[in-house]
Amino acid sequence: MELTINALAVAIQNKTLVKDVSLTVRPGSFVGILGPNGSGKSTLLRTIYRALAPQSGAILLNREPLQNIKIADTAKQIGVVGQFHSLSYNITVLEMVLLGRTPHKRRLAGNNREDYEIARQSLQQVGMEHFADRNFATLSGGEKQRIILARALAQQPRLLLLDEPTNHLDIKYQLELLAIVKSLDISVLAVLHDLNLAAMYCDDLYILKEGQLIAGGTPDDVLTSRLIRQVYEIDCHVMKHPRTGCLSISYCPAGQERITG
Numbered sequence: 256m257e258l259t260i261n262a263l264a265v266a267i268q269n270k271t272l273v274k275d276v277s278l279t280v281r282p283g284s285f286v287g288i289l290g291p292n293g294s295g296k297s298t299l300l301r302t303i304y305r306a307l308a309p310q311s312g313a314i315l316l317n318r319e320p321l322q323n324i325k326i327a328d329t330a331k332q333i334g335v336v337g338q339f340h341s342l343s344y345n346i347t348v349l350e351m352v353l354l355g356r357t358p359h360k361r362r363l364a365g366n367n368r369e370d371y372e373i374a375r376q377s378l379q380q381v382g383m384e385h386f387a388d389r390n391f392a393t394l395s396g397g398e399k400q401r402i403i404l405a406r407a408l409a410q411q412p413r414l415l416l417l418d419e420p421t422n423h424l425d426i427k428y429q430l431e432l433l434a435i436v437k438s439l440d441i442s443v444l445a446v447l448h449d450l451n452l453a454a455m456y457c458d459d460l461y462i463l464k465e466g467q468l469i470a471g472g473t474p475d476d477v478l479t480s481r482l483i484r485q486v487y488e489i490d491c492h493v494m495k496h497p498r499t500g501c502l503s504i505s506y507c508p509a510g511q512e513r514i515t516g
C-alpha cells in the first residue's frame with residue numbers, strides 16, 4: 256500500500272502542530288520519522304490513523320483520499336502500535352491478540368478457527384507463543400509491547416503505523432522487533448528516537464522539527480552530523496559500521512571533547 260501525504264497541516268486548540276508536511280511511503284517500504292520531543296511526530300501519526308482531523312492538506316492511501324474511505328475499511332488496512340501507556344487489561348494474551356481480528360469480523364461475531372490460527376502465528380512472529388494463556392496485565396512492559404505488535408500483525412494490515420515501538424524493550428528485542436517489522440511485506444511508517452536503529456532498518460527517513468519537515472531521503476542522505484546538530488543541537492560522529500555497512504552515530508555532549516582521561 257502506498258501512503259501519500261500532501262501539504263498536511265494539523266491544529267489543536269488553534270495551535271498548528273504539523274505544518275505543510277508532504278511525504279510518501281512507497282509500497283512495502285519502511286519509513287522512519289525522527290525529530291526532537293514535541294516536534295509533532297505523534298500528531299502526524301494520529302492524523303493518519305484518523306484520531307485527529309487535518310486542518311488542511313491531503314492523506315491518500317493508494318491515491319484514494321482518506322476521507323473517501325469508510326472508517327471500517329481503514330481499520331482493516333491500517334494497523335497501529337501506539338506509545339506505551341502501561342495497558343493492564345485483565346484478559347489473556349491470546350484474547351488480546353485476537354482483538355486484532357475485530358475489523359475483519361461482523362459485529363458480535365465470535366472468533367473462528369482462522370482467527371485463532373492467525374493470532375497464534377502472530378504470537379509466534381514476536382516470539383511470545385508460550386505466553387498465550389498468561390494474563391496480559393501481569394506481563395512486563397517489554398512483553399506487553401511485543402503482544403501489542405502481535406495484535407497489530409493479527410489484523411493483517413497493509414500499512415503499519417508505529418509510535419516509538421521499541422520503548423520498553425531491551426536492545427535484543429529492539430533489534431528483533433524492528434527486524435520482524437522489516438521482514439513483513441507491508442508498508443511501515445514508524446516514529447523512532449534511536450538514530451542508529453533508524454539507520455539500520457529504515458529505507459527512508461523524514462525529520463520533523465517544530466511541526467515542519469526539514470529533511471527527507473535515505474538514511475545516508477539524512478543522517479549527517481551537520482543535520483543532526485541542526486535538529487538536536489548536539490555534536491556527533493557519523494561513520495559506516497564495519498559489519499552492517501549502515502551508518503553508526505556516536506554522540507559528543509555539547510562542550511565536552513573528552514569525558515574521561
Ligand SMILES: Nc1ncnc2c1ncn2[C@@H]1O[C@H](COP(=O)(O)OP(=O)(O)OP(=O)(O)O)[C@@H](O)[C@H]1O
Nearest residue numbers: 267268272290291292293294295296297298299446
Ligand atoms: N491535545 C493537545 N492539546 C494541546 N497540545 C498538544 C496536544 N497534543 C499534542 N500537543 C502538543 O503538540 C506538540 C507536538 O506533540 P507530539 O506528541 O506530536 O510530539 P512528538 O514529536 O510525538 O513528541 P515526543 O517525541 O515527545 O513523543 C507538543 O508540544 C505537545 O505538547
